[in-house]
Amino acid sequence: MGENRIEIRRYPDPVPAPDEVVVRIKASGMCGSDLHHLHSDARSEAELVIEGHEPCGIVELVGDTVKPGQARVGDRVMVHHYDGCRTCEFCRSGRTQYCANGKVVFGGLNGDGAHADLMKVPAHTLIRLPDSLSFKTGAAVSCGTGTAFAAIERVGLTAEDTVAIFGQGPVGLSATMLAKAFGARVIALDVDAARLESAARFGADHVIDSSVEDPVAAVRALTRRGLGADKSLECSSVTSVREHAVQAIRPWGTACMVGVFGPLQISSDELIHHHKTIVGSLTFSKNQQEACALFVAERGLDVESLFTNEFGLDEAEQAYRLFDRRQIGKGVFVFD
Structure with missing residues (x-):
């Protein structure tokens, strides 16, 4: 995204590093902050990233050092869309968005996001999705509802x-x-x-x-x-x-x-x-993302109804054009 343009590209399937996982995305929400990326100045080829910071899906691959307690193939998960140094006080508290030592924001800033079939992330960013919640609900919790x-x-x-x-x-x-x-x-x-x-x-x-x-x-x-x-x-x-x-x-x-x-x-x-x-208040910690999902599940809240429109990824240009003109409420990309 940038200069009011959207480009759909094909990339090789990601391969996880030892401490990473690959998530097959099932739902990826559209966020108002995406429009800032859409209208931003052009990025260099090295700065281009896959958009989408409201990820939810199923773990497809796990790296060699990922422990079963962190992630297993088949887990239904959300992603806390930040990584950092992993050692500072903010990273250790789960508030990775405040890391000052090389913060990564997946899906818009400097890390590839979820507007794709597959997304590679560190295993520590995963939050389990309660069984009673849909993938679209998980996508909402992963940004707007969690915020x-x-x-x-x-x-x-x-x-x-x-x-x-x-x-x-x-x-x-x-x-x-x-x-x-x-x-x-x-x-x-x-x-x-x-x-x-x-x-x-x-x-x-x-x-x-x-x-x-x-x-x-x-x-x-x-x-x-x-x-x-x-x-x-x-x-x-x-x-x-x-x-x-x-x-x-x-x-x-x-x-x-x-x-x-x-x-x-x-x-x-x-x-x-x-x-x-x-x-x-800026977004949420990993613990708050989990607590939000559990709160929504325990009280049976209809968070999924926040989404007014569904799109396939091949409809991205139309989806963001409608979103930018406020002709739709909140959109979500869904994947088979």
Whole structure:
């Protein structure tokens, strides 16, 4: 991807190194961050990688030093789409995305991803997929839904809380579904009617169309004494919406910035005089990815319904054209 172009190529089948596995991909989700790669400058031949960082499939080959406890042929797995030095504090804690010593991001940055029949990854990146979950659900958990789960944990959401979720794209909708399963009262905000309909279907107690209502005033009107939500999640990456996510929480409340890229502009008075807390949350740890999958399985959440469109890999150009124009919600490539 790059310069608004998509190219489909044929590559030799990957062969695992001693500590690696090859996964036969069954489902590979499309992510909004893929569009940044699509519109980026051209890459050199050496910089080109296979896209797709929401992988889910079946282990097909294992390297000579991979232990049975790590992976066996036939295992149903997700992939934590990062590798690193494997020795720093972040790698050892499973938060490999923060490694500063040669981080690899599979599927878009500097490692080949899952928009292919086969994907080669280190065995330590594998997360078992519960038997009750579909491969498409596993693909969703491998990025967007897992990201929402980690953000919910970041703010310490409880059943006593009212949470305002700004942006009802795939991550925001995941957060709405998960927050309801946590027992919280959920206020979902967006400017798109179809997304708000999805939010209501996924359990939101209230939906607010920010294009016709003042979002901050609307959230406050739905909360105790008009003070604001206890927590908020910002999933749109829009600067003005980030500001709304902070303004809409009560004094001593917490706002979590989940959407990536772009500036954050907040008045210091909003933070100091109202003693608010702003936190950030970037994707998830390996342990959180596993915990998210188990949470979804135990509560029978219909995460698969986040995907609005399925494609074959030969339809990639059309799929991303539709995605870029927001003519579809969230797409997924499926493999026989």
